[in-house]
Structures are given as structure tokens and as C-alpha cells.
Amino acid sequence: MGGPDMEMGGPDMAPHTPLRSGHPGKAGAPLDCPRSAGRADDVRGKVAAGQRLTREDGRWLLAEAPLLELGALSQEARFARIPERRVTFVIDTNPNYTNVCITDCQFCAFYRKPGDPEAYTLTVDEVLARIESAASRGATTVLLQGGHNPALPLEYYLSLVRETLRRFPEVTPHFFTASEIQTIATVSGLTVGDVLDRLHEAGQRTLPGGGAEVLSSRVRARIAPKKGGPEAWLEVHREAHRRGFKSTATMMYGHVEQVDDVLDHWDAIRKLQDVYRGFTAFVPWSFKPGNTLLEKWIKHYQGPNMYLRMLAASRLYLDNFDHIQASWFSEGKRAGQIALHFGADDWGGTLFEENVHRAADYVNTIGVEEMIDLIRDAGFTPAQRTTEYDIVKAY
Amino acid sequence: MHFADSRLGPVWDKVQRSERLSREDGALLFETQDLLGLGQMADAVKSRREGERVYFVINRHITPTNLCVLSCRFCDFARKKGQPGAYEHTIEDMVAMVKPDCREAHIVGGHHPDWPFEYYERVIGAIHAAHPHVQIKAFTAAEIDYFWRRWKIEPKESLARLKAAGLDSMPGGGAEIFSSRLAKLLHYTGKADPERWCEIHGIAHGLGIRTNATMLYGHVETLAERVEHLIRLREQQDRSGGFLTFVPLAYQVGTTKLVPRQTPPTDSLRTIAAARLLLDNFPHVEAYWVVLGEETTSVALHFGADDVNGTLEDERIQHMAGAQTPAGVAREQLFRMIRDAGKVPVERDALYNVVQVWGA
Numbered sequence: 001m002g003g004p005d006m007e008m009g010g011p012d013m014a015p016h017t018p019l020r021s022g023h024p025g026k027a028g029a030p031l032d033c034p035r036s037a038g039r040a041d042d043v044r045g046k047v048a049a050g051q052r053l054t055r056e057d058g059r060w061l062l063a064e065a066p067l068l069e070l071g072a073l074s075q076e077a078r079f080a081r082i083p084e085r086r087v088t089f090v091i092d093t094n095p096n097y098t099n100v101c102i103t104d105c106q107f108c109a110f111y112r113k114p115g116d117p118e119a120y121t122l123t124v125d126e127v128l129a130r131i132e133s134a135a136s137r138g139a140t141t142v143l144l145q146g147g148h149n150p151a152l153p154l155e156y157y158l159s160l161v162r163e164t165l166r167r168f169p170e171v172t173p174h175f176f177t178a179s180e181i182q183t184i185a186t187v188s189g190l191t192v193g194d195v196l197d198r199l200h201e202a203g204q205r206t207l208p209g210g211g212a213e214v215l216s217s218r219v220r221a222r223i224a225p226k227k228g229g230p231e232a233w234l235e236v237h238r239e240a241h242r243r244g245f246k247s248t249a250t251m252m253y254g255h256v257e258q259v260d261d262v263l264d265h266w267d268a269i270r271k272l273q274d275v276y277r278g279f280t281a282f283v284p285w286s287f288k289p290g291n292t293l294l295e296k297w298i299k300h301y302q303g304p305n306m307y308l309r310m311l312a313a314s315r316l317y318l319d320n321f322d323h324i325q326a327s328w329f330s331e332g333k334r335a336g337q338i339a340l341h342f343g344a345d346d347w348g349g350t351l352f353e354e355n356v357h358r359a360a361d362y363v364n365t366i367g368v369e370e371m372i373d374l375i376r377d378a379g380f381t382p383a384q385r386t387t388e389y390d391i392v393k394a395y
Numbered sequence: 396m397h398f399a400d401s402r403l404g405p406v407w408d409k410v411q412r413s414e415r416l417s418r419e420d421g422a423l424l425f426e427t428q429d430l431l432g433l434g435q436m437a438d439a440v441k442s443r444r445e446g447e448r449v450y451f452v453i454n455r456h457i458t459p460t461n462l463c464v465l466s467c468r469f470c471d472f473a474r475k476k477g478q479p480g481a482y483e484h485t486i487e488d489m490v491a492m493v494k495p496d497c498r499e500a501h502i503v504g505g506h507h508p509d510w511p512f513e514y515y516e517r518v519i520g521a522i523h524a525a526h527p528h529v530q531i532k533a534f535t536a537a538e539i540d541y542f543w544r545r546w547k548i549e550p551k552e553s554l555a556r557l558k559a560a561g562l563d564s565m566p567g568g569g570a571e572i573f574s575s576r577l578a579k580l581l582h583y584t585g586k587a588d589p590e591r592w593c594e595i596h597g598i599a600h601g602l603g604i605r606t607n608a609t610m611l612y613g614h615v616e617t618l619a620e621r622v623e624h625l626i627r628l629r630e631q632q633d634r635s636g637g638f639l640t641f642v643p644l645a646y647q648v649g650t651t652k653l654v655p656r657q658t659p660p661t662d663s664l665r666t667i668a669a670a671r672l673l674l675d676n677f678p679h680v681e682a683y684w685v686v687l688g689e690e691t692t693s694v695a696l697h698f699g700a701d702d703v704n705g706t707l708e709d710e711r712i713q714h715m716a717g718a719q720t721p722a723g724v725a726r727e728q729l730f731r732m733i734r735d736a737g738k739v740p741v742e743r744d745a746l747y748n749v750v751q752v753w754g755a
Contacts, residue, residue, distance in 0.1 A: 044397065067697050067737075068438055072431040075399060085428075303735030304690040305697070334660040335690045341430050341661065377659035379428060 040069050043316065047077050053317050058263045061313035067305060074312035074343030081322060082345050086394070087375045088323075088385040091368060092141035092174075092349035093134035096356070097122045097160070101147030103179065105224040107213070107255060109292045109359040111147045121149060124159050128167060134352045135168045138368065141349065141387040143208050144175040148183040154198065157184055161202040172387040173203070177210040178236035179227050193239045200243055206387050207240050209248035209283060215268045216261035223255060234268055241278025246388055248325075249279045253310060254286035254302030262310075266317050273320045280389050281323035281346060284310045285330035288357060304335040308342040315343030323389055328366065328374070330357060337378035346385070347375055396436070400429035403436070406672075410436055416673055421622035424669040430661055437668035437699030441680070445701045447755070449738040450679070451729045452745065454499035454705035457492050459484050459518060463505030464541075468581040469571070469614055471649040473505050483507070486518055490525045492708075497526070499705065499745035502533035503566055506541045512548050516560050523561025530563040530745035536595035536606075537569025540587035550595045554602055564745050565599050567607030567642055572616045573624045580615065581653070593631040600637025605746060607640045608677075612666055613658030614646040621666070625673045632676045639747060640679040640702060641670050645686045660691040664698045671699030679747070689732050696736035703732055 039060050046053060053061075061070060098121040101111035112119040122130075131142050142164065157176065164173045176184070176199070185195045213220060215230035227233075237247050249269045253262060273279050286302040315324045326344035328336030329351055336347060350366060366374075372395055375382040384392040396407055406420050416424075424433055460483045463473035474481035493500050500522055519531055534557065542553045554562075571577070573589035587595065596606050608628050612621055625641075632638045643666045648657050663682075671680045682700035684692040685707065692703055706726060726742075733740040734755060742750040 040397075066435075066438075068431045068435045072397065072399065072435065075431065079399075303731065304694050305736050308694065332688075332690055334688055335694075337659050337661055338664070338691070338694055373656065374659070377656075378661050379430070 039065070040073060043073055044076065047073065047080075047316060047319075050319075052319060055263050055267070058266065058313070058317050059259055061316060062259045062262060062309065065309075065313075067309060067312075070312045070316075071308060071342040074315040075341065077315050077319075078324070078343050078345055085380050086383050087340055087345055087347055087378075087380040088383050088389065088391070089347045089371050089375065090141050090349040090385050090387065091138045092143055092387075093130070093139050093352040094143045094145075094349075094354045094356075095127065095130045095134075096146045097127050097144060098146040098149045098152070099355075100149040100151070102150060103148050103224070103226045105213075105227065107223055107252065107287055107289075107292050108356075109290060110356045114149070114151070121152070124156065124163060127160055128163055130353060131164055131168055131171060135171050137352060139350070139352060140170060140392065141172050141174050143349075144173065145177050145180060145208060145210060148179060150183070150187050152184075152187070154184055154188040154190070154195070158198055158202045161199060161204045165203045172206060174206045174208050174387050175199075175204060177208050178233040179211040181207075181236045182228070182232055192236055193243075196236075196239050196243055196245065200245070205245060206280075207237070207245055207247040209237075209250040209279075212250050212265070213252050214255075214257045214261050215251075215265040216257065219255075219257045219261045230264070230268055234272060237278065238272055238276070241272070241276035246278055246280050248281050248283055249321075251282070251284045251310075251314075252287055253284060254306070263317075266314065270318055270320060273318070277320070279321060280387075281325050282314050282318050282321050283325040283327065283348075284314060285327045288330070304331065304338070307331050307335055308339060311339055311344050312342040328371075329354070333366070333374055337374055340375070340378045340380055346389075347371065347382075396432070396439075398429055398432040400427045400432055403427060403429060403432045407436055410440060410672060413675070415675060418622055418626060421625060421669065421673050422619065424672060425618040425621060425665065430665060433665060433668045433672075434698040437671040438697050440671055441699045441701050444678075447737070447739045448701065448741045448752075449696055449733045449736070450702040450741050450743045450747065451726075451733070452499050452705035452743050453497055453726065454501055454707050454745075455493055455497045456707045457484075457489050457500055457502045459489060459502065459504040459515075460507050460510070461505050462507050464508050465506055465583065465585050467571075467583045467586070469583075469611065469646060469651055469653055471647070471651055476508065483510075486514075486521045489518055490521050493522060493526045493529055494708070495526075497529050498743075498750060500526070500529050500531050500533070501566060501707065502531065503535055503538070503568055506538065506545075512542050512546050512553060512556075515542075516556055519557055519560040519562050531561055532564045532566050532607075532745045533557070533562055535566055535569035536592045536599075537586045539565075539595050539599075540569075540591055550598050551602070554595075554599055554604060558602060558604060562604065564639070565596070565604055565606040567609040567638075567640070568644075570609050570624070570628075571611045572620050573627050574616065574620045577616055577620065589627060593627065596631060596637070597635040600635035603637075605637050605639050607642055608638050609642045609644050610666075610670075611644045611646055613662060614653040621669075622673070625670055629674055629676060632674070636676075638677055640681050641674050641677045642681040642683055642704075643667060643670060644683065647686060660687070660694070663687055663691055664695055667695050667700050668698040684729075684732060689728070693732040693735045696733065696738050703729055705729070 099112050100114050100119045161173050185192045212233050217229045323346050324344045325346040325348050326336050326339035327348050372382045383394040461474045539550050542548045570592055578584045599606050610624050645663050679702050680700050681702040682692045682695035683704045730740050739755045740753040
């Protein structure tokens with residue numbers, strides 16, 4: 001479904017291989033000649049031998065492989081890396097310190113321009129009150145992010161980190177995505193490296209991976225022109241990993257990207273991961289068009305089959321990533337449970353507070369008990385983890 | 396094919412040779428952790444039969460009444476006379492529910508304490524007269540059995556009279572799980588038992604009335620009871636041959652709460668796939684979107700299902716039990732479920748005549 005919709009919606013987009021979630025096949029074909037045996041065995045052999053998949057392999061995974069065959073291959077890779085039937089989750093919250101933003105991304109329903117009547121910026125104390133509320137419910141990770149608000153000084157960000165660590169030592173401050181770090185650097189007249197050094201001094205050790213969208217110049221120019229090309233995001237993560245930070249890599253698909261854009265993204269993060277091993281996990285999710293500037297171009301959500309394909313293909317292609325995260329939050333609990341059979345080994349977090357998807361009219365909630373039940377129901381053993389994927393408690 | 400669970404290898408050999416699967420094979424399909432190995436086998440069978448086609452129907456569900464003399468423990472829908480929410484539709488109401496573009500009227504209701512058989516006959520006759528192009532799929536074997544219990548009209552007679560009035564086919568409900576243990580436990584002993592249910596479908600098939608078959612799963616039944624249920628259906632199909640579609644029904648927790656929450660989507664995918672493999676003599680296996688939800692339905696089209704049911708403008712029974720899906724989903728939404736899976740939507744009527752093949 002993605003292909004035609006994206007072509008319809010994406011002006012100036014060259015025709016490339018469209019993403020497809022199904023596969024060709026004909027009634028009456030004999031049962032004993034699987035449609036893709038050769039290719040699948042080829043990929044299976046490479047994965048077993050620890051051999052890296054090529055871009056050509058990646059195109060097959062994303063555009064042609066029968067979905068369940070791809071899923072089965074990804075499960076082989078998943079169990080080779082994590083032999084236990086364990087699926088991890090984190091108790092976390094995702095507050096936002098400001099919705100003021102000057103970047104005008106077309107896919108975002110959350111931001112407000114400076115001076116907008118609905119614009120808000122929380123004080124350090126107000127943010128800490130939200131962290132306190134989540135910490136009292138057992139949160140160990142606070143994923144804090146916000147708009148690109150040029151009115152906020154460096155000291156604001158540093159005190160958020162310092163005060164969080166001082167008052168809630170059990171909480172890991174998983175603060176500020178790459179584009180916020182870029183904004184802080186610009187506003188304070190420092191380099192990205194300088195900003196990261198200051199955050200490190202304040203005690204921060206991990207960064208969230210949001211804002212990557214699809215790391216392809218073509219796509220970012222179309223949907224997030226003021227965020228800079230892929231290098232803007234990659235620079236921050238490279239500099240962070242070099243300093244010992246850990247981070248995640250995300251991808252938001254289901255808008256104007258084509259197969260080669262996804263492969264550009266995966267090639268870039270796989271290459272960076274070879275150098276520093278700084279990424280803990282890869283986290284894909286699909287674009288939600290509600291209330292955004294892109295809505296008029298992209299009418300439909302990418303559905304569950306494409307989500308399963310993305311997860312399974314990323315598990316195989318990103319051979320140097322330990323963890324692939326299934327997002328019950330963005331894709332729904334049912335798709336999240338099925339995803340555990342398609343290469344994912346982590347179920348994300350409780351997200352006690354979340355505002356960005358909510359702004360696109362997409363709302364899901366979950367508690368720790370329900371999370372444990374749903375992972376078990378899907379046939380796996382739940383385990384609580386930290387931000388850095390260390391096991392806190394096995395169930 | 397490459398299996399994570401090597402025990403599936405011999406099953407696959409049988410499937411490739413079109414050899415019938417045994418009870419033990421069935422037990423393995425429900426027990427294996429290799430969900431995708433199971434799914435790939437079922438997908439191969441579905442694709443051999445139907446290629447990339449997935450069927451749907453523009454239909455209307457009509458529930459004449461929720462008054463019911465039974466008190467099945469899994470049912471959120473039934474009411475007693477005078478209870479809040481109890482209703483009885485008139486024939487005029489029901490005729491008006493059928494819209495011009497509808498291809499199938501699906502009529503299933505409670506076991507009404509007083510309505511005479513002739514009332515049901517008149518319902519069918521009136522809808523048929525007003526909408527002669529609409530195929531009427533009406534009354535489960537449990538209702539046909541009730542016409543005998545209440546009015547002493549033999550199934551052969553009631554079915555022949557309904558057919559004469561305009562009935563085209565029969566839905567597959569009322570089978571629940573074929574198990575005397577569960578019939579007692581869940582208080583459905585007052586309903587057609589497995590022998591009777593199968594007998595009535597056999598009679599219908601003998602009269603040229605095609606029927607469906609269901610299985611209510613995901614409550615307190617065992618996996619062995621599911622296998623037994625499927626094997627009995629397969630045996631009945633061998634005898635009478637008139638089943639069109641197997642429709643597994645995931646139990647809706649609603650307020651009856653036999654279990655704390657709905658069975659997971661992975662269990663529904665497993666059940667659909669196992670059914671596709673065991674029911675080698677059933678033309679179709681359905682992923683019924685109202686009980687599964689859109690995401691699971693769409694994924695199930697890779698696990699052996701070749702039908703999603705239809706637009707069903709009313710589905711009171713499942714909705715009173717809290718099914719999450721919005722009622723009255725339009726054709727466009729069915730397209731999305733089917734096309735997201737990369738399949739070709741084929742609009743059908745109640746008897747699987749193709750109305751239109753829509754673009755992929």
C-alpha cells in the first residue's frame with residue numbers, strides 16, 4: 001500500500017523501488033517450489049557465517065522477501081544473538097520541557113511557533129516535578145525531549161541533568177535528541193562536542209535517538225528541511241559515542257521514503273556502529289499523519305505488515321546492533337506482540353507521559369503489569385531493563 | 396522450508412504430498428513455538444488454493460432479537476424479557492436494514508421464548524421479496540435445533556421451508572467448542588450438542604444449502620479440545636461436503652470474563668494457520684476482523700486466511716462484548732487491511748461468486 005500512496009503524495013520524488021509489504025504469488029503454483037528459496041538460503045548462509053548483508057540483499061528484504069520467510073530468518077538472527085526467549089522492557093516516561101520550535105517539520109503535530117498562544121516552556125522545577133511523579137511509580141528512565149527553543153540557555157539543560165541526578169539517583173537522564181543538541185550548540189555558540197562535554201560533566205551518559213526520521217538527504221530535505229541533512233544527526237551521535245555516551249537509533253518511516261532511503265539510513269548507522277559500538281538499539285516506527293503538514297500528502301498509515309517487515313529486515317541488516325525494539329506504543333499492542341516473532345527482543349517502555357503522538361490523535365497507554373502479561377501471552381519471558389539494557393529484574 | 400522447530404518437517408512433507416494431517420500433527424501445530432514455520436505452511440496452502448486473492452462481502456448483520464431462553468456463560472448479548480436493553484425487531488425494521496448495495500444479509504439472533512417458527516419464515520420471505528438480489532444467510536444450527544425443541548419442527552422441514560422462503564445459506568455459529576465438559580461448565584447444554592450441530596449441517600447440505608462452521612476459542616478450552624473440534628468438522632465435511640468457510644471466533648472477554656483478557660493475536664494467528672492445515676476439505680478460512688482487530692486480521696492474511704468477512708453494518712453480539720473495532724467499517728477499510736498485506740481484494744457474495752476483483 002505504501003508505494004502508490006507515497007508516489008501520489010511525494011512531489012519531486014524520483015520513481016524508485018516502492019516499499020511493499022506483500023509478495024507475488026500465483027494460485028495453483030506447486031507447493032514444493034518455495035518462491036524465494038535461493039535468496040532466503042543465501043541470506044541464511046550469510047547470517048550464519050557472520051557475513052555482512054549487501055545493499056542488494058537489503059533491497060530483497062525490504063521489497064521482495066515473503067513476509068513470514070523474512071520473519072523466520074530474523075528470528076534465527078535474534079536467537080543467535082540473544083538465545084533466551086527473553087523480552088525486555090523499561091519503566092520510563094517521556095515528558096516534554098517545551099513545545100516551542102523553530103524547525104517546522106512537516107510530520108510534527110506537537111510543536112508551536114514562539115509566541116503561539118499554545119506555546120509552553122517548563123521551568124527546571126516543573127520538569128523535576130514530572131520526573132518525581134514518574135520516579136514514584138518506579139521509572140528508571142526519563143526520556144526528556146522538546147522543541148528547538150532558541151530562548152533557552154545552556155545552563156537550563158545542564159541544570160535539568162544535574163538536578164535530576166541529585167534528586168533522583170535511581171533515574172537515568174536520557175535527555176535531548178540530536179537536533180536539540182545542535183540547537184543548544186548554535187544558541188550558546190559552542191560546538192556539538194563542547195555541548196556534549198558539558199552534559200557529560202553534568203553527569204549525562206545516554207542520548208535518545210529521536211529526530212533521525214529517515215537518514216537520507218532526499219527525504220530530510222523534503223520533510224524536515226531545517227533539521228539539516230543526515231550528517232546533522234550522525235554528527236551528534238558520533239561525537240557522543242566518541243565520548244562514551246550510549247544512544248539509540250530510531251527511524252520514522254511511512255511517508256515519502258523509498259527502499260534506497262531506508263538502506264541509506266541503515267548503512268549510515270551500521271557504519272557508525274562499527275566504529276564505537278555506541279548504539280544500544282534500533283527503534284523503527286511508522287509516521288502518524290494526524291494534524292500534521294504532511295497529512296495532506298500522505299493519507300494512510302503504514303500498516304502492521306510493513307512494520308513487521310521493517311523490524312525483521314533491520315534485525316538482519318543491522319548485524320552490529322544487539323537490540324531491536326518493538327513499539328507497542330506507536331503500532332498498537334497487538335502488532336507489538338506479533339512483532340516479537342519478527343526479530344524484536346525489546347518492548348519499549350511504559351511511557352507514563354507522552355505528548356508527541358498524542359498531538360497526532362494517536363493514544364495508547366499501558367501499565368507495568370499489563371506489559372508483563374502481554375509479553376508472556378506472546379510466548380516470551382519478560383525482564384525489566386535499564387536505559388542501557390542491563391537486566392534489573394527477570395519475571 | 397526451514398523450520399526452527401524440526402518436528403514441523405514431517406508435517407510439511409505431508410502437506411506437500413496433500414496427505415491428511417493426524418490428531419497428533421494437529422496437537423503439534425497448536426503447541427509449537429515456531430509460529431512462523433506454522434504460518435509459512437498455512438500460507439503455502441492458502442496460496443496454492445487462492446493465490447493472492449482475499450475475499451470480502453458487502454453485508455449486513457441483522458439480529459432479530461436478543462431475548463434468549465439460554466444462559467450461556469460466554470455470552471454478553473442475551474437478555475430476558477423485561478431486562479434493560481432487551482429488544483425485538485419487527486419485520487418492517489429488518490427489511491429496512493438491508494441497503495441496496497448489500498450482497499448478503501446475515502441473520503442470527505437469540506432463542507426467542509415465544510416467536511413462532513412462522514415469524515422467522517416471514518422474516519426471510521419479506522427480506523427476499525423486498526431485496527431479491529440479496530443472498531440470505533440465516534439461522535445457526537442451534538436456532539434450527541431450537542425450532543425443534545420449542546415447536547417440534549424437524550430440521551429437514553424447517554430448513555426446507557426457510558429455503559422455499561428465500562434462504563440461501565447458513566452461518567456457522569452455535570458450534571462453540573465441541574466438548575461435553577465445556578457444555579456443562581459454560582452452561583450451553585441446552586443447545587444443540589456436537590452430534591446434533593453436525594447432523595443439522597449435514598441435513599442443510601443435503602438440501603443444497605451451503606453453510607459455514609465456527610469455533611469459539613480463547614476461553615477455558617484446552618488445545619486438545621480445539622484439535623478435536625477441527626477434526627469433527629473435517630469428518631462432517633467428508634460426509635456432507637457443504638461447508639464453505641471455517642470462521643474461528645476469538646472469545647470476547649466483555650463482562651462475562653471467563654479469562655482475564657482476550658487471547659493474544661499470536662494465538663489467533665496460530666489457530667487460523669492450524670485450521671488451514673487441518674481442514675484440508677474446507678474451501679475457505681476466515682480472519683474475522685471484528686473479533687481480531689484490523690492489525691491482526693491484516694497479518695493473518697499471511698497465515699492461511701483468505702477472507703476477512705465484510706462491511707457488516709451491524710454487529711451487536713460482538714460489540715456488546717466490547718470488541719474494539721468500530722462498527723460499520725467501509726469497503727475502503729477492508730481494502731486497507733487486505734492491501735497492507737500485499738493481497739488482492741475480491742468482492743464476493745454469500746456463496747463466493749465473484750462480484751468484482753479490485754486492484755491490488
